[in-house]
Amino acid sequence: MNEPIEIPNEAPPAPPERKAGSFLKDVLETLGLALVLFLAINLVSARVRVDGFSMLPTLENNQYVLISRLKPRFGDLQRGDIIVFRPPMYPSATWLENVLGFPIVPGQIEDYIKRVIGLPGETVTIADGKVWINETLLDEPYIADMPSYTGSWTVPEGSLFVLGDNRNNSSDSHNWGFVPAENVLGKAVLVYWPFSDWKMLNHTQVAAAAP
Numbered sequence: 001m002n003e004p005i006e007i008p009n010e011a012p013p014a015p016p017e018r019k020a021g022s023f024l025k026d027v028l029e030t031l032g033l034a035l036v037l038f039l040a041i042n043l044v045s046a047r048v049r050v051d052g053f054s055m056l057p058t059l060e061n062n063q064y065v066l067i068s069r070l071k072p073r074f075g076d077l078q079r080g081d082i083i084v085f086r087p088p089m090y091p092s093a094t095w096l097e098n099v100l101g102f103p104i105v106p107g108q109i110e111d112y113i114k115r116v117i118g119l120p121g122e123t124v125t126i127a128d129g130k131v132w133i134n135e136t137l138l139d140e141p142y143i144a145d146m147p148s149y150t151g152s153w154t155v156p157e158g159s160l161f162v163l164g165d166n167r168n169n170s171s172d173s174h175n176w177g178f179v180p181a182e183n184v185l186g187k188a189v190l191v192y193w194p195f196s197d198w199k200m201l202n203h204t205q206v207a208a209a210a211p
Contacts, residue, residue: 046066046069046185047064047067048064048067048111048113049062049064049065050062050065050113051110053166053169054113054114054164054165054166054169054170054171054172055114055164056144056165056169057144057165057166058082058115058142058165058201059113059188059191060197063191063197064191064192065084065113065188065190065192066190067084067185067186067188067189068186068187068188068189069185069186077116077119077160077184077187079117079118079133080115080206081188082113082116082187083113083116083160083184083186083187083188084111084113084186084188085111085112085114085162085179085183085184085185086109086183086185087111087176087179087183088176088177090110111185112162112172114162114170115162115163115164115206116161116162117131117138117161117162117206118133118153118160118161119155119160119161120155120156120157120158120159120160121154121155121157122134122154122161123135123152123153124154124173125151125152125153126147126174128150131147131163138206142165143167144165144167145166145167146167147167147168149168151174153173153174153177153178158182159181160173160178160179160181161173161178161179189201
């Protein structure tokens with residue numbers, strides 16, 4: 001009769017120790033991926049806070065707006081587009097500011113948000129509370145009040161004529177002139193905060209009426 005064979009109890013093999021170098025590598029890879037995603041997102045979009053009342057009633061003070069940076073770079077801006085730009089009285093945005101999507105020294109340089117009214121080569125005339133483009137009247141249902149000022153401007157090539165929707169309380173092209181196209185940082189897409197104010201921004205409201 002065969003005697004039972006005793007099988008010694010063997011402890012399971014211990015898991016290999018995780019080396020500190022491997023952990024550091026994982027951390028660096030995670031940080032690198034986060035940096036790449038951050039830069040990629042900021043190359044195509046930006047988030048800005050509306051500061052002031054120059055775009056009432058379309059945009060209100062302290063609203064947060066998502067900006068698309070693809071449209072100005074790869075397509076032509078149109079009349080009615082709401083854009084964020086560096087006004088000509090300030091130095092042009094640096095390459096780092098363009099990558100980050102906001103000024104390096106906030107408070108010393110302000111980026112503005114206004115509506116495109118005049119395109120290169122067009123003559124913008126404001127009189128009797130109305131706006132004409134090359135003697136064609138614009139229908140603008142979005143403005144707060146009719147402009148109380150008058151003037152005529154011919155937009156040079158490579159520039160834009162912009163106005164705030166709150167015409168009589170806006171620092172814009174009727175005060176300081178034209179916006180060079182290279183100063184455009186992006187096109188407003190939607191209001192995302194406060195959440196109760198969430199809305200897509202309509203860029204097709206400007207209509208040409210009969211001269």
